Amino acid sequence: MLVFVTSDKGGTGRSVTSGNLAYRRALSGDDVCYLDFDFGSPTATGVFDIPAADATYGGLHSYVQGRTSSPRGIDVWTASDRRGLCPPTAVRGRLVLFPGDVGGGEFALTAPAMDNCIDLLLRLEEEFDVCFVDCSAGRSYALDMMLTATADPRLDGICSRWLVFHRWTRQHITAASGLVFGPRGVLQSGAARGHDPESLRNSIRFVRTAVPSADAFGFGELRPSQVAWQRRCDDQLRDMAVRHHLGPSVVLGTIPFEPMLQWREQLITDADVALSHVANPETVGAFDDLAQRLSDEMAWEGL
Secondary structure (H helix, E strand, O other): OEEEEEEOOOOOOHHHHHHHHHHHHHHOOOOEEEEEEOOOOOOHHHHOOOHHHOOOOOOHHHHHOOOOOOOOOEEHHHHOOOOOOOOOOOOOOOEEEEOOOOOOOOOOOOHHHHHHHHHHHHHHHHHOOEEEEEEOOOOOHHHHHHHHHHHOHHHOOOOEEEEEEEEOOHHHHHHHHHHHHOOOOHHHHHHHOOOOHHHHHHOEEEEEEEEOOOOOOOOOOOOHHHHHHHHHHHHHHHHHHHHOOOOHHHEEEEEEOOHHHHHOOOOOOHHHHHOOOOOOHHHHHHHHHHHHHOOOHHHHOOO
């Protein structure tokens, strides 16, 4: 399965959430890889706590542009600086990060670059159970590259799914809707590259991130008037999401506001919840649920 993750704005939690989804799938026994195609800002090494992997050559930039024959694949379990990343008793699968080149930047598409990209996706899809592909925010070269690749006949028959991340605000709802349904959005650009619009739309789901709740952690000090106002705002956002085609039927999951992720954009381990208590169980539960819904065919039925 190929899972492409994107967003219209930065700061949606796209990379840290998809990194945690990859981590949860690997903990459940799947072989998982994570490709940092955020060419403008390849920072996935920070999410996985592998600072030694930062390099200006040998990553996905170098590979796609034909400057190296194979991109670096880094075993997260052995290379990460995080202690206790995997419980000793866990039946884990592989977790491999393919980083971008530091300072590589965006670049225009060429036929050789597309061939390299498609060859890589074909090889990794066969080697791993789930491949997460982190695209740059907005209408980027990376997004165009992946829409072009998934329309290529060589990828026919491969399960490809798209996650569009947005925060739970008016601006982010508008931006996420525009990225998918607007001019030069995913659907329009995909159709121009040969995708069937209905099939492409059915392969897209939205993920709401940093969603606050007056009934959850962290809001016990609010006054009743503040709680009531927040609930009114939440109702208004739900109505707005429906009007922008981001209603419940196309939402794959919701990630609650998590203080740990606001301070440290990193993987959340079970020990962070059960031992040090620096993370909330609701967040890990949301990651687990979303990670499993990626394979739940009922969650991807035609709309």
